[in-house]
Amino acid sequence: MSATTIVTGLRVLLPGNSLPRPATLTITDGKITAIDETYRTRDTTSDQVKWVDAGERVVIPGVVDAHVHLNEPGRTDWEGFETGTKAAASGGVTCVVDMPLNSIPPTCTVANLELKRAAASNKCHVDVAFWGGVIPGNQDHLSPLVDAGVKGFKCFLIDSGVEEFPCVSESDTRKAMEVLQHSPSTVLLFHAELDSAPSDPKPTQPSTMYSTFLDSRPPKLETDAISLITRLQRSYPSLRCHIVHLSTASEGALSLIREAKSAGLKLTVETCFHYLCLSADDIPSGHPEFKCCPPIREQNNRQLLWEALLDGTIDCVVSDHSPCVTELKKMDEGDIMGAWGGISTLGLGLSLLWTEGSKRGVPVARILEWTSAKTAEHAGLGDVKGQFKVGYDGDFVIWDPDAEFTVTKELLQFKNKLSPYEGMTLRGRVSSTWVRGTRVYDSEEGFGATASGRLL
Ligand SMILES: [Zn+2]
Known part of the structure; x- marks a missing residue:
């Protein structure tokens, strides 16, 4: 049984476009298998399909x-x-x-x-x-x-x-x-x-x-x-x-x-x-x-x-x-x-x-x-990562470019929480991060239970 994730949004950053535009990406078994240049409302009831609607947030x-x-x-x-x-x-x-x-x-x-x-x-x-x-x-x-x-x-x-x-x-x-x-x-x-x-x-x-x-x-x-x-x-x-x-x-x-x-x-x-x-x-x-x-x-x-x-x-x-x-x-x-x-x-x-x-x-x-x-x-990954193209890995981020946040120690996820950016107010906040169609981070729910990254 193949695993499918469909991510759709009004502002998706497709290659060759300077601005995000409506689009829908289909990711099957980790790879992008289709890109439609339209925003879609859920049109499947299959529980084999993970449907991700980014709405107005930007998909990069x-x-x-x-x-x-x-x-x-x-x-x-x-x-x-x-x-x-x-x-x-x-x-x-x-x-x-x-x-x-x-x-x-x-x-x-x-x-x-x-x-x-x-x-x-x-x-x-x-x-x-x-x-x-x-x-x-x-x-x-x-x-x-x-x-x-x-x-x-x-x-x-x-x-x-x-x-x-x-x-x-x-x-x-x-x-x-x-x-x-x-x-x-x-x-x-x-x-x-x-x-x-x-x-x-x-x-x-x-x-x-x-x-x-x-x-x-x-x-x-x-x-x-x-x-x-x-x-x-x-x-x-x-x-x-x-x-x-x-x-x-x-x-x-x-x-x-x-x-x-x-x-x-x-x-x-x-x-x-x-x-x-x-x-x-x-x-x-x-x-x-x-x-x-x-x-x-x-x-x-x-x-x-x-x-x-x-x-x-x-x-x-x-x-x-x-x-x-x-x-x-x-x-x-x-x-x-x-x-x-x-x-x-x-x-x-x-x-x-x-x-x-x-x-x-x-x-x-x-x-x-x-x-x-x-x-x-x-890094020699230009044919699998870095852009939304058919055949590439289904790696994407749902992102709010206008959200602001202040850098605090609590927010830092690396081991030694020392950073020159502490106290700075930054623009653009990640809502969720997906690797090969699997969610690995969500700003509300935290990290995926299993470490699903691969060694390339
Ligand atoms: Zn270095």
Whole structure:
């Protein structure tokens, strides 16, 4: 017996439409099997059919967050598959792609990937895919990891913050690119900060001041890294390269990206909700919850990031959800320099970007293009996720774009409830989240009883 879910509404976001329109999606055994461009009142009495009437609320494709750290196994006190995917579901995210690091072991071999998949098994409330990792000396593990299903590989050009995931040199990177250029479906992701000429620390500046931290990670680190990446990519033009969490919108960085793209290099770029929604000018001293690497920069930079997103220089937006335990965030001391760098966001991204985007006149279709269609494509899921098309997974969110809410600790679903967004009033609220036709979250009834997410 096949399972059917029919979702109908007056405002459904179909591909190619800048505005939502009346439509009905039929989802059979998890896949979209029909799309009618009309709103329907219930026309079946079959109890085999789950009928979902969204009415005036907007029906959007589920968000695909292509950059999260769920930290399990090994640092499960920081986050975990269960809490992380619940947080995702509560914010309309139907698929996350987990980063290879901060779990122990990191996902740098097939054996480690198997450990991660075992740890994730039966705990995930949304679908989960995995990135692998490139570290010095693991080039022989890369092709087997591609065959085992990782969507691509992350590497660091600067200290990653955890000793089991060392950064790579130019020659390590070349070894990895040599191997990966023969795998057309894969992608090499770069943490693009490079400290080519480390400057002396400035001991006179207090470690509790945000500006001390900001000064320690200037835009030049990102620009130098992007320069290296685009230079290397010219030697391996068949390999797609991707810059994770671009923070600087300096002319140097953006022009390197634009030149590479216009030269036909397969380069893609993401930025994060926090760079688009927060600015250094407003960050108080003594608040390490705002610390991430690269740092949140000034208001002017933030404006330029929005422009680069709107003109396509930046392709997509992700959370880089990267929590840790409170002790490591050094909240009591307010020690920004000494604190773990990482911001917790899962569950808030869609509302954050809509709050900021709608102020700028950005239509919801664009928001979903950046957070769903483009991120799905980036993670090799562009033929199953990110849009309402026949044959795609029936992942959808019923969403009220006009509802406002204030971020409180009680509302946060991730494990360590520390967020720079606490107290902020956001626009756009998820009513329910559905993965492959199954409801995984409802704002009134909570989460599904079983963890029905799959490992992709
Ligand atoms: Zn990250």
